[in-house]
Amino acid sequence: MQTIIHKALAPLSEVAEAEEILRSCVHCGLCSATCPTYQLLGDELDSPRGRIYLIKILLEKNQFSRRSLQHLDRCLTCRACETVCPSGVEYGKLLDIGRNLAERRVNRFIGGRIFRWLLTRVVPFPGRFKLLLIPAQIFKPLLPAVLARRIPGRSTPPGHKKVPEEFPQQSLEPQPKEHYQRSMLLLTGCVQSAATPNTNRALERLLDAFGIRAVYAADAACCGALDYHLSQHQTARKHMRRLIDQCWPLVGDGVEAIISTASGCGVQVKEYGDLFKDDPDYAVKATKISALTRDVSEVLIREIQAGPAKPQSIRVAYHPPCSLQHGQKVTGVVETLLERAGISLLPVKETHLCCGSAGTYSILQPKLAGELLDRKVSNLEVDQPEAIVTGNIGCQLHIATKTDLPVLHWVELLERIYLD
Ligand code: SF4
Ligand code: SF4
DSSP: OOOOOOTTTTTOHHHHHHHHHHHHOOOOOGGGGGOHHHHHHOOGGGSHHHHHHHHHHHHHHSOOOHHHHHHHHTOOOOOHHHHHOTTOOOHHHHHHHHHHHHHTTSOOOHHHHHHHHHHHHHTTOHHHHHHHHHHHHHTGGGSOHHHHTTSOOSSSOSSSSOOOSOOOOOOOOOOOOOTTSEEEEEOOOHHHHHHOTHHHHHHHHHHHHTTEEEEOOTTOOOOSHHHHHTTOHHHHHHHHHHHHHHHHHHHHTTOSEEEESSHHHHHHHHTHHHHTTTOTTTHHHHHHHHHHEEEHHHHHHHHSOOOOOOOOOOOEEEEOOHIIIIISOOOSHHHHHHHHTTOOBOOOSOTTSOOSOTTTHHHHSHHHHHHHHHHHHHHHHTTOOSEEEESOHHHHHHHHTTOSSOEEEHHHHHHHHHHO
16 A cells, blocks of 8 residues: 655654555455454444554554544454455554554544553552552442453452352373473563462462572563553553563563563563664663563463363353454464363354453453453353353453453463462
8 A cells, every 4th residue: 555654754763664565455345354343333434444544544644533543442452354355454552653643643532542551650650559449449349240340359360250160170291300400581570479379379380380489570561552552652661671671680580471461461572672772771671671571471382281181160261352362363272282182172153352451451442351251251151150261351351241251361270270
């Protein structure tokens, strides 16, 4: 797609990147069939191709309207369109560039601006988030059900029923290794560390069984994803630099990998190398950190060998997060791990579709997020599972608002099967 860049924008390096991405789009429209917002709204401007067109106009005219911004706001950044695009269009990157330029050319309504500002001042800071979460958890029984369901429990995973306890155990047979010869750096995540601390605790125990010591960066910062996707790129980069600085000494100590149990954080950290490629102070460190970063499934698949597994009686439905399947392009790995643990997963329709969580999307676009959630939960519940598992904190909390089933990180399920 040929774009004549406005002269005021031409010097910007990100605009050159955007222009190159635009050139790779052949306008075939194949992506529309998998786009959740196009499926719900049926409007071309709420499809990937339509949004690409809007960004092209922005780059040519150096102007954007509030109405056009709404179409960009409605995008989930789920990147399902990337997965099916035959031309390899880097839609996610283009959208981030387009949104960032658009944000500075459109005057949002004051309420929306304040709300977005508050989100960036609370969610990425575990201390502040906990400060809000703890009283909410205490007063949860007094709140209306619709609100109470959005608040995760204090020590148990979100959901309103516990997972049945009668798991036959499998035996973990780690390779014979001297205890703690290896170490991996676990990213704590901001929301996850406050809302579901069980997840990383479960992973610590599993790693321990393989002689891998879990280490943490002191006072670990947010990965920057939330600010980045809200078009606050400068603040996002501050978070990212801080996290790089905190991880760097441990990289020097020889950690084998940097692991995230929240695929939404993992996808962002894997992109640091690209985001800092022009930064003379951070390019090398960011590239190294991205190269070391793995989703937890990519690590465990190498440790948990295939072998005879005692079949588990529990009926489980799995939701693969978009940030894992479309963002990190990691597919089928969690399913294999669960299979190796003896779980036969129930079939789920439309696994490529987003659940509507998408970072802050469920807060900023509650109507669309709610419609996607209804569709997701009915697909997950159709064969009456006893538990739903997923691999990203956002999906986990969002899905738990709509179901009475326990919603767990799949790592917790493996921990119970192998180590309880
Ligand atoms: S993004 Fe890809 S699939 Fe969508 S219109 Fe462009 S080339 Fe076609
Ligand atoms: S990222 Fe998701 S919601 Fe956005 S255009 Fe692509 S498929 Fe549609």
